[in-house]
Amino acid sequence: PIAGVRVGRVQEKWILNPTFQQLPYSDMDVVLAASKDSIMMVEGGALEVTEADMLEALTVGQRGVQELIAIQEEMLAQNRAPKMAWKKVEVAPAIKARVDELAKGKVAEAINQKEKHTRIEAVELVKKQAIEQLIVEFPDNSKDVKALVEDTEYHALRSQVLDTGKRVDGRGTKDVRAITIDTPVLPRAHGSALFTRGQTQALVAVTLGTANDVQRLDSIDDAGETTKSFMLHYNFPPFSTGEVRPMRGTSRREIGHGNLAERALQGVLPPFEEFPYTIRIVSDILESNGSSSMASVCGGSLALFDAGVPLRSAVAGVAMGLIKEGSKYAILTDILGTEDHLGDMDFKVA
CATH class of the missing domain: 3.30.230.70 (GHMP Kinase, N-terminal domain)
Structure with a gap:
């Protein structure tokens, strides 16, 4: 479950879900949605507050969310509808192997273009050629082929950043463009x-x-x-x-x-x-x-x-x-x- 709260601060005192009357006197107005241990969304404004103040506001909000989630869990324990059974359809290993063989390396090469439209054109060309060839080989699995080929760009960009620290336009993780x-x-x-x-x-x-x-x-x-x-x-x-x-x-x-x-x-x-x-x-x-x-x-x-x-x-x-995969992040x-x-x-x- 997730929950959302608004955080304000009036005269150095934190207020959860401040009223409309209190907000004009608050130097922060932050809305956050979170699960029990993770923040999903943050939106807000402040009057030139420090980074430490902002982090404290998120901590205060997270504590408020945990209280609301505890109430949700208490209600769920009383009368929860059974979860719908679902099983992911597995794609044949032979199709995965062919997609990796035809598209993986070429997509990884195509994404490393500094110019936006050149990059998009190069990646789309590789995808199109791979899909056309693979549909001939696997005519009954066209939907799986297209999905796997589309996913190659997602995995190529993320693994490159996490493994090498290099982004698709050649920058490092902390570099700002010109x-x-x-x-x-x-x-x-x-x-x-x-x-x-x-x-x-x-x-x-x-x-x-x-x-x-x-x-x-x-x-x-x-x-x-x-x-x-x-x-x-x-x-x-x-x-x-x-x-x-x-x-x-x-x-x-x-x-x-x-x-x-x-x-x-x-x-x-x-x-x-x-x-x-x-x-x-x-x-x-x-x-x-x-x-x-x-x-x-x-x-x-x-x-x-x-x-x-x-x-x-x-x-x-x-x-x-x-970009986060397991314990690795950038x-x-x-x-x-x-x-x-x-x-x-x-x-x-x-």
Whole structure:
């Protein structure tokens, strides 16, 4: 079983599941879901807290989860439905051996391309050729053949990182991709920045408005109308990943990533009384290969400085990854899209 809790801290005291009235006074707002001994998901924001504080918040949350799981287990002991019987269908060893012989080595070679699209094309070509040949040899097992061939990329990337410490683009586990920054880039915007990290690029613009330009909100959290003087909007057009598809309004992913980057920058903004302007940031992703939301955080911080906003400090963000097999594990800094897809964790830190 799993459970979820919210963790806050008011006047140096930890609070499990703080109320809406307590949250404005909390310097941390962390939501986590966990099992009895493992954390599954973390999402939250804070006002420039230390790494030790963050770890303590996770520990407090884990203890709260364990209490909830104990209640679940007590209920399950009283009247638990029998578990459904299931047995994994085993693939014939001969098919596994042929897949390894035809695809394993070639896929391991194909994934080690520095350029994203070159890597994808090389891997897909190897898979296609292997599947075509194997279906001729095993016409009655086409589904098993396709599944095993698809799994070769998953196992090749993970075993390479765990055994050699080398990633598919040639970096080590702690290496960050090359970063370039251009600011300002848009002459008519109050502030702008072009932030590039590897093959991920964000064009970020800042516009300042008067107090009359605040966003007006009518939400279920607060009685009456509320206002918002800081907004960050994130756009992820199809061409950023080489796709061609219709653009039919903002997606849930874009709303979520925009909210993530907005929370990362919110904590260092000056009080409205000291800087009485409405601030709107728009981040347009021009190219994406991992962690475009954290590129928006970096670009947003730079664009705010370019606009003359007196931030308390600069903010940067990076996506951390994990690959774990048994007792062996590797923590990856600044993950690629492939490492996000085939790895075990995408943990964004700003």
